Amino acid sequence: MITLSEIYKSxxxxxxxxxxxxxxxxxxxxxxxxxxxxxAGKTTLIRILSLILKPDRGFFSFxxxxxxDNPDYIKNKTGTLFSGESSLYDxxxxxxxxxxxxxxxxxxxxxxxxxxxxxxxxxSLSAFINDRVSTFSRGMKQKTAIARTLITDPDFIILDExxxxxxxxxxxxxxxIINRLxxxxxxxxxxxxxxxxxxxCADRITVIHKGKINCDKTVEAYxxxxxxxxxxxxxx
Amino acid sequence: MKLLIIIKxxxxxxxxxxxxxxxxxxxxAVIVPMLLFLTTxxxxxxxxxxxxGVIISNDDNGIKNLIIKSYGDTEFIISNSPQEAIIKGEADxxxxxxxxxxxxxxxxxxxDSARSGSMMAYLKIYNLLKTSFNRSExxxxxxxxxxxxxxSEKEGKxxxxxxxxxxxxxxxxxxxxxxxxAVDMSAGEKERATIETxxxxxxxxxxxxxxxxxxxxxxxxxxxxSLLAGLVVSSHFYPDITGGLSLLKFCGYKNLSxxxxxxxxxxxxxxxxxMAIGLYxxxxxxxxxxxxxxxILSSALSSGLIAADPFNANQIYSMVPILNISYLLRSxxxxxxxxxxxxxxxxxxxxxxxIFLIAGTLLLKKESVIFxx
Numbered sequence: 001m002i003t004l005s006e007i008y009k010s011x012x013x014x015x016x017x018x019x020x021x022x023x024x025x026x027x028x029x030x031x032x033x034x035x036x037x038x039x040a041g042k043t044t045l046i047r048i049l050s051l052i053l054k055p056d057r058g059f060f061s062f063x064x065x066x067x068x069d070n071p072d073y074i075k076n077k078t079g080t081l082f083s084g085e086s087s088l089y090d091x092x093x094x095x096x097x098x099x100x101x102x103x104x105x106x107x108x109x110x111x112x113x114x115x116x117x118x119x120x121x122x123x124s125l126s127a128f129i130n131d132r133v134s135t136f137s138r139g140m141k142q143k144t145a146i147a148r149t150l151i152t153d154p155d156f157i158i159l160d161e162x163x164x165x166x167x168x169x170x171x172x173x174x175x176x177i178i179n180r181l182x183x184x185x186x187x188x189x190x191x192x193x194x195x196x197x198x199x200x201c202a203d204r205i206t207v208i209h210k211g212k213i214n215c216d217k218t219v220e221a222y223x224x225x226x227x228x229x230x231x232x233x234x235x236x
Numbered sequence: 237m238k239l240l241i242i243i244k245x246x247x248x249x250x251x252x253x254x255x256x257x258x259x260x261x262x263x264x265a266v267i268v269p270m271l272l273f274l275t276t277x278x279x280x281x282x283x284x285x286x287x288x289g290v291i292i293s294n295d296d297n298g299i300k301n302l303i304i305k306s307y308g309d310t311e312f313i314i315s316n317s318p319q320e321a322i323i324k325g326e327a328d329x330x331x332x333x334x335x336x337x338x339x340x341x342x343x344x345x346x347x348d349s350a351r352s353g354s355m356m357a358y359l360k361i362y363n364l365l366k367t368s369f370n371r372s373e374x375x376x377x378x379x380x381x382x383x384x385x386x387x388s389e390k391e392g393k394x395x396x397x398x399x400x401x402x403x404x405x406x407x408x409x410x411x412x413x414x415x416x417x418a419v420d421m422s423a424g425e426k427e428r429a430t431i432e433t434x435x436x437x438x439x440x441x442x443x444x445x446x447x448x449x450x451x452x453x454x455x456x457x458x459x460x461x462s463l464l465a466g467l468v469v470s471s472h473f474y475p476d477i478t479g480g481l482s483l484l485k486f487c488g489y490k491n492l493s494x495x496x497x498x499x500x501x502x503x504x505x506x507x508x509x510x511m512a513i514g515l516y517x518x519x520x521x522x523x524x525x526x527x528x529x530x531x532i533l534s535s536a537l538s539s540g541l542i543a544a545d546p547f548n549a550n551q552i553y554s555m556v557p558i559l560n561i562s563y564l565l566r567s568x569x570x571x572x573x574x575x576x577x578x579x580x581x582x583x584x585x586x587x588x589x590x591i592f593l594i595a596g597t598l599l600l601k602k603e604s605v606i607f608x609x
Contacts, residue, residue, distance in 0.1 A: 011603075011604070012604060013604075047432065047607075050432070050435075050436040051435075051436065052432055052435045052436055053603055053607075054603070072438055075436065075437070075438040076438055078436070080432075080433070080436050082429070082432045082433060082436075084429040087428070087429045087430050087432065087433055088428070088430065089245075089249055089428065089430060090428065091248075091249050091252040091253060092245070092248065092249060092252075096245075096248070100241065100245045101433065101437065103238075103241045104238060104241060104242075104434075104437040104438070104439050105437050105438050106438065132252075148433070
């Protein structure tokens with residue numbers, strides 16, 4: 001279980017707080033969709049949870065271990081897919097990118113072999129696994145980046161816009177993977193602008209607006225109140 | 237172990253970049269010897285100096301005969317405006333004199349200090365006349381006149397060529413190849429948005445920095461080995477590009493190894509500096525622009541020592557980074573090694589490398605620098 005408690009974050013070049021008192025928790029086997037407009041603070045929160053940025057105040061913990069007490073433990077348990085055009089090394093092949101990340105996170109050869117095959121199948125990577133990333137379409141890059149995130153078999157998975165750039169079939173694969181990861185007992189936080197993806201995968205919807213949480217409801221409760229209109233809490 | 241993983245990945249990444257191969261390996265190995273060939277094959281060769289023209293006031297036969305005895309192929313030119321002829325390159329030197337009867341009162345040699353041909357002709361004629369006049373041999377037709385130098389002509393030219401070119405080429409390639417690699421490995425991570433994933437890995441910042449610095453140092457080292465190998469091979473088949481003697485024959489394995497070791501110290505320092513600069517920069521382009529002054533400084537400081545005595549070091553040089561390595565390289569060409577100067581230079585370079593490594597580690601931790609837009 002991951003628990004966020006009163007997280008604040010500001011940047012010197014901006015007057016407004018990037019995050020202002022963010023608190024929520026995600027249980028084991030639960031997927032939470034982080035929703036919000038561009039610049040709402042989603043990426044900042046994801047960077048904090050990935051231990052790239054430090055919060056000004058507040059804390060978060062995983063399995064009751066605070067991030068600053070044992071950052072190595074949190075890093076070992078967390079896998080993050082960052083948003084962006086690529087975030088891969090263009091001159092390396094897809095497998096070299098995945099392997100590099102696995103090795104840096106201490107994944108042994110045997111574990112790597114066991115994990116890479118199912119990922120190749122799930123994400124249909126076999127056709128281009130040994131090709132250089134520079135020749136890839138955006139969808140192929142995204143699939144490779146997802147495989148890289150999951151190769152460490154993390155317990156806490158953060159996916160920043162995982163279906164961006166993917167075609168319908170690949171997008172469905174991502175939904176299937178998220179739902180299977182939930183069944184495997186993983187703790188999942190994913191940000192998305194894709195309504196179908198959110199309602200197909202999330203157990204809860206957390207809307208972040210101008211650095212604050214405007215809504216944190218179960219999908220059922222949200223749907224009962226607002227249907228599938230995700231802009232309700234963003235407008236306020 | 238993770239250090240090796242980073243080094244391996246960075247080297248694979250760099251080697252697959254065509255620009256790196258061209259700039260760091262092909263250019264020093266092939267293009268530099270080719271340029272040297274093109275710039276030397278028309279001007280070098282034995283007996284070139286002083287063949288292209290000597291002007292003697294009033295076409296004095298005494299001096300003319302003296303020169304012909306030593307350098308038979310000398311061309312004598314008659315000109316109404318001799319100094320202008322030298323400036324225009326029509327002649328190399330002018331010998332002017334005052335005479336009382338058969339005795340010479342004074343001799344003045346005019347030459348163009350900006351032209352190597354004129355300089356060489358001047359040196360030869362000056363030595364010849366000085367030797368002759370000191371022995372009062374100018375009027376004698378029976379005494380054999382000759383001038384002696386401590387080095388052969390080829391040796392002298394090779395030494396001059398290498399002492400001028402080698403430190404500058406080595407420093408410029410060491411700085412440019414290692415720093416461009418370091419910038420690609422640091423600013424490139426920002427530009428490709430791979431830095432977030434890298435920082436989220438369970439690996440210390442200092443290991444990341446050290447791994448990348450070692451990888452970029454390897455690129456710099458490969459570039460220098462290519463440069464030296466290119467010069468060794470090309471000067472073996474065409475020695476004129478290094479002044480007449482091949483690089484290996486002139487320097488020998490011992491001095492070449494010393495040169496390689498000395499430049500390695502600079503490579504490590506340049507890589508560390510490039511890493512800190514690259515981490516500060518927003519993009520590869522900005523990083524490359526920021527490293528330019530360091531490359532220019534390397535070129536300027538290494539060429540600025542041309543007039544310095546390679547056997548009498550100013551100890552202050554040893555505490556100035558780049559300058560100290562340049563001096564050591566030039567000394568090595570002259571087959572000179574000063575242990576005290578070398579040790580101080582080594583510690584100074586290590587000190588600055590350490591400073592750059594700390595700066596790089598701190599910059600990697602600084603959120604406002606890593607995520608500045």
